[in-house]
Amino acid sequence: MPWTLEARLLRLAKVRTVTAQVGTKLRSDARDNRMRIVAAAHLAFATGGADVPIREIARRAEVGVATVYRHFPSKEALFTEAFAEQMATCSAVVQEGLAEPDPWRGFCLVIEKLLEMHARDQGFRAYIEHLPQTADLAADRDRALRMLLELVRRAKEAGGLRPEIVVEDIALAMMANDGIRAESPEMRAAASRRLAALMIQSFRATPVPSPLPPAVRLPLSAG
Template identity: 75%
Template sequence: MRRTVTEHPVRLTKVRVVTAEVTQKLRSDARDNRLRILAVARAAFAAEGLDVPIREIARRAQVGAATVYRHFPTKEALFTEAFAEPMATCSAIVAEGMAAADPWRGFSLVIEKLMTVHALDRGFSRAFTSRLPPAVDYFTADRDRTLRLLLQLIRRAKEAGDLRADFVLEDIVLAMMATEGIRAESSELKVAASRRLAALMIQSFRANPVPTPLPPAVRLPLSAR
């Protein structure tokens, strides 16, 4: 059978549609792989540090090691990307506190919001407070900038006479680590419990504590031994 001239554009259109669908599927699979690798890496690094092998991360993510390296050329690059978003969130929180006209208000805001972030993401809490190798340069540099801003915020609050004189940066680390003990049935309850804990800590940090109403209490699971 002779083919008409009009058949060729029709067939070409069909090929283009099928090719686009295949390309989109490949891109979707690659995106899903990337997200799964990041989720697995975040949990693994939080629990085991940078010593966890790439092959083990690949196994848990159900992909090949080559797939991991295709997205992230080094383990340090994977670590940095895994914690990039929460690191940016923490940096923004501290910058917001520094922008507050009242040093104590800015300090209190930072404590409450940082504790909330860490209550929802224990993995990042451990990454933020851990000693990291110089190879994780981007993450470490961003974290160090944030810590320097925190030191400025602490100094401002002390100079204003609101923050107790013996308060140190490590006390913020302790406050964030305390949120790891929160056990709740939902993210909403974790946030509520974290805010109440933050309010208690903020009052204890004040140079001249003035009792103020706490956020509502949260019903948490209790277990007796």
């Protein structure tokens, strides 16, 4: 029996519906793969640094290496995506410090927040410590560094920050913060707050003794 125009249109509509459903399913699968890859990369980089091979990330995400490269053309691109939140947070913290009317208070806020985030978030620590040297990531880091340098300059001019303090001293504080060993993330964060208070008092141009946050019981070793 010959096809009528109505029948042909109906069949075409059905084919289009099935095709759209298949396309949606494929797009959904691709999104799921991408999410798994990013989550696996975040954990792998946070615990193993930027040298973790792509094949290990693919294994953790339960996808093939080729699938990883379909979504991310390079490891640097994957690192950028995996730590996008940390990048944005780091810049936002320094911007918040710059926005403070009192530059010294803004400087203190940055020290407190950066050290606590560094203590709580392995991903943030990986972003700070294992940032690959690529143009995009270097540009993001340089923007944050320029803002931090401006904050340091303002805090010195306002008389709150000791004149000999340099950005490398903040890096020293971060390194000391990384050495904190505690039984839980909460205890680590509490110890980090105490360290931040000690650092801030040492950075201040005119030391004004103020109460420290409570001490935290930490494992001590002679070696």
